[in-house]
Amino acid sequence: MTALQSAALLLFINLGLLWLLIRIPLGLRTIRLKRAFRRSPEELWKAINPAGSDADWHHSVISSKPLGNRKGIVEQFYSHLDRNGEPLRRLLALEPLPTAGGRGFRARVTDDSTLDATFWQDFSESRIVRRAPDGAEIEISQTDRYRGLAFLLFRYFVLRRELRALEGWLATGESVPQGHFEHPAVQCCLALLSTLLLWPFFGLTVGGLMISTFLTLVIALHELGHLAAYRTFGHESVRMIFVPFLGGIAIGGRPYRSHFEVATCALMGPGISAFFVPILIAGDNLAAHGLLPEQFRGPLLIFLLILGAFNLLNLLPMQRFDGGQVLRQIFRTRRSLIGASFAATACVLGIGWEIGVSSGVLAAALAVFILLSMIGAGSLKPRHKLEEMRAGERMLVAFGLYAAIAIHGYAVVLSAEKLF
Numbered sequence: 001m002t003a004l005q006s007a008a009l010l011l012f013i014n015l016g017l018l019w020l021l022i023r024i025p026l027g028l029r030t031i032r033l034k035r036a037f038r039r040s041p042e043e044l045w046k047a048i049n050p051a052g053s054d055a056d057w058h059h060s061v062i063s064s065k066p067l068g069n070r071k072g073i074v075e076q077f078y079s080h081l082d083r084n085g086e087p088l089r090r091l092l093a094l095e096p097l098p099t100a101g102g103r104g105f106r107a108r109v110t111d112d113s114t115l116d117a118t119f120w121q122d123f124s125e126s127r128i129v130r131r132a133p134d135g136a137e138i139e140i141s142q143t144d145r146y147r148g149l150a151f152l153l154f155r156y157f158v159l160r161r162e163l164r165a166l167e168g169w170l171a172t173g174e175s176v177p178q179g180h181f182e183h184p185a186v187q188c189c190l191a192l193l194s195t196l197l198l199w200p201f202f203g204l205t206v207g208g209l210m211i212s213t214f215l216t217l218v219i220a221l222h223e224l225g226h227l228a229a230y231r232t233f234g235h236e237s238v239r240m241i242f243v244p245f246l247g248g249i250a251i252g253g254r255p256y257r258s259h260f261e262v263a264t265c266a267l268m269g270p271g272i273s274a275f276f277v278p279i280l281i282a283g284d285n286l287a288a289h290g291l292l293p294e295q296f297r298g299p300l301l302i303f304l305l306i307l308g309a310f311n312l313l314n315l316l317p318m319q320r321f322d323g324g325q326v327l328r329q330i331f332r333t334r335r336s337l338i339g340a341s342f343a344a345t346a347c348v349l350g351i352g353w354e355i356g357v358s359s360g361v362l363a364a365a366l367a368v369f370i371l372l373s374m375i376g377a378g379s380l381k382p383r384h385k386l387e388e389m390r391a392g393e394r395m396l397v398a399f400g401l402y403a404a405i406a407i408h409g410y411a412v413v414l415s416a417e418k419l420f
Contacts, residue, residue, distance in 0.1 A: 223250045
């Protein structure tokens, strides 16, 4: 398999996974879980009923109490933070659910301090406690309209963790976070798995392993830039998740407050990588002048090429890419956004032309970019509008985007000239 065929196959896999995870229309789907406990139904009902005396048993729930002036409405506060750093507030509308041999309720979200009401319009949840031979059984059902498997799987594992936490709370009187997926050791294992899965696409040789390792390191460095930006804007908790084949995801600790925060956090992924471009070029120059071993030149230039190409492609004006995130914050009208997107795409395609990519490949790449833009459409709508950028912030972010494109473009051109 040639390098071009390997790249095309890897791209095809990525596009397929993206479509399955975030765009495939699933319609209304119900998640249903059951768990038996050696406890009385009354004890479980106090815990799972949002209006019950033990409704705040979960470690992420600060309080859960009925509103005295609104019948059937429960006010909940969570340890998760809203855009202002305050505990997330949510109102639930409860209605009794007639159940043979047990008690239950159906709940709908009527208000949320972070998300717009349209996010919850198709959501409903029911919880039932039934008497069982050795105690009681809980049945939880969640129904919502889904586009893509990612959020459906996320909610399924959240419910599983909640039931495990409930089991622990019943046994010890303390609720602790469940699951180890976000643990750094697990993420290191996922990064290693991603490296091994990418290895065959670059050839099952030492050189192919070096390229797949470099790509994983570039992804990790890119996501660390996002995490650094989140920390700078005051996010108390941040984490990075590796997704084999698809790269990594940086997750902040609260919703964004302003368009400037969105743009800066997106730009810092390629931005922090840009600081390593002159370091790698200096290392190549030192090796060229005999101050470093000559055999370092090849790996340094390959790493420079991967670093530049990955971040340059990430700066394309596609919605799920950092470039698209930044441009949508700078340009607030449709006409200006289209013009800026065309200019950014032309810059990237021009760099491809400069290093000798054929016009046919560039045309195919443009078609892929358009397809990616269609796949990436749609996002969560926040409850409150983001604060607009000031003129100085808009100019700062625009120059940062231009600098990132220029620096990574230069890295690609320089390394390609020396390698090929």
